[in-house]
Amino acid sequence: MLLAETVRRTGLDTAISVALASGRKPRAVHDPGKTLLDVALAVALGGDCLADVGVLRAEPGVFGPVASDPTVSRLIATLAAAGPKALAAIRSARADIRSRVWGLAGTNGPAADGQVAVDIDGVLVLAHSEKQDATATWKKTFGHHPLVAFVDHGQAGSGEPVAALLRPGNAGSNTASDHITTTRLAWRNCPDPCDGDAGH
Known part of the structure; x- marks a missing residue:
């Protein structure tokens, strides 16, 4: 819950969704940004493969709707095919949110x-x-x-x-x-x- 709330409060969920918006298919049910963050949350919770997002899927009250294993796999394949373009978009979104969080931390920030x-x-x-x-x-x-x-x-x-x-x-x-x-x-x-x- 703490990780999911941190993602929401920092705006990382919105930033990643915007960064990956161009790759979203018109009739897609699941937002690529949320799906990628779900994979990250699963890894943070001890997962070591894409199917471990099932841990999040089992708790919809905490994590919301979580994409199926095939949908997660297709997203990762799409991001891999996009290569440096996808990485640059994700890194830029993360850097923007890190800047915001460090600014909010004020004198407690690392910079x-x-x-x-x-x-x-x-x-x-x-x-x-x-x-x-x-x-x-x-x-x-x-x-x-x-x-x-x-x-x-x-x-x-x-x-x-x-x-x-x-x-x-x-x-x-x-x-x-x-x-x-x-x-x-x-x-x-x-x-x-x-x-x-x-x-x-």
Whole structure:
């Protein structure tokens, strides 16, 4: 309930719906923005596949109408086919809402002192099947080795994820080009003062 209400109060639901509105078919029953947010909520609740939106579907009083598994799958396929265009629209909507929330936080916001600290960390994510780019890892497991950028909120365990770069399980820990890409993605997803030319 807390996650669903946070999405509503920050306006993230409206922003994502507007960002994906151009891809909505005229007679579509389910809003693509809400469906994508339902997938995100399912992941936040511990889900690890698209079918886990069924957890939300079981609680319509909390999450409202939730699309069927085939509808969710079609949306993800559509977004994947749109590639960078869809990602740019989603990232822009998230950045706008983050700017609003940080502004509302005032002196409690992560940018209150005019600086933003971003930590980049790699973590192994296990895959239990032959998922795209899943490979053997240096720890003798199988999966992915993404880099994730977190804005430091000044308290242990309070980092705010702002960007992630999915990489194969055998990707190196100190690959400079991947760190640069992740840093640029983080800058684009942060409000002032950390937006601007990624070359600076």
